[in-house]
Ligand SMILES: [Zn+2]
């Protein structure tokens with residue numbers, strides 16, 4: 621399949637599935653959010669909370685989509701960034717040839733069996749972006765799980781409140797809807813009162829816990845300046861040649877010096893493989 625599509629890495633085309641599933645989940649959350657809000661206007665009874673939550677939710681959603689696209693189309697593969705590897709050859713980082721894909725590789729490069737190529741500073745292969753998290757898409761990946769986590773948390777809280785309201789006012793809702801039970805639309809509405817919040821709450825909560833776990837793992841990586849691959853490779857962290865316990869420096873290495881851009885997903889510039 622490689623080389624068939626000259627403009628993007630081949631796996632870009634596979635990302636259509638996770639990307640659509642993201643959009644589907646976002647669409648579902650929005651539908652839940654607004655349908656439930658209009659059916660039960662007292663769910664979010666504070667206008668202040670509404671004014672605060674809705675813009676954050678919109679902003680996060682846009683950021684999730686942008687970071688997801690950057691993550692999927694940015695390749696950290698040696699074949700797409702060969703100049704970085706060649707320019708970096710020095711005493712500490714000797715280049716060699718990968719036995720599996722015949723690309724030039726060095727100590728910070730790892731072969732990914734899913735991408736079937738060598739990846740610079742490979743962190744892990746992520747099925748949600750159908751791509752490897754590596755030197756060039758690390759920032760957008762971290763922001764993807766960061767914004768995803770916040771939106772999932774907002775969803776869980778709002779939907780939990782909805783669920784709580786529905787369970788508390790069970791009788792009232794049943795009485796209100798039962799008059800029109802012959803109508804198929806009302807039958808759907810009445811069953812969705814219970815099933816949608818229940819389903820939505822657990823999906824959102826799972827998504828939040830998942831994103832939060834991944835984020836903690838990434839923060840650990842930033843703290844020690846190591847990738848997940850390097851954590852596996854060097855059981856004793858201090859043996860890793862790139863081990864550097866300096867969160868501030870390591871953070872700036874990935875997110876850049878300019879704090880205004882810290883929350884904006886951009887492609888990482890690789891200054892040096894030594895760092
Ligand atoms: Zn390789």
Ligand SMILES: [Zn+2]
Pocket residue numbers: 732733734735736744745746751752753
């Ligand atoms: Zn991969």
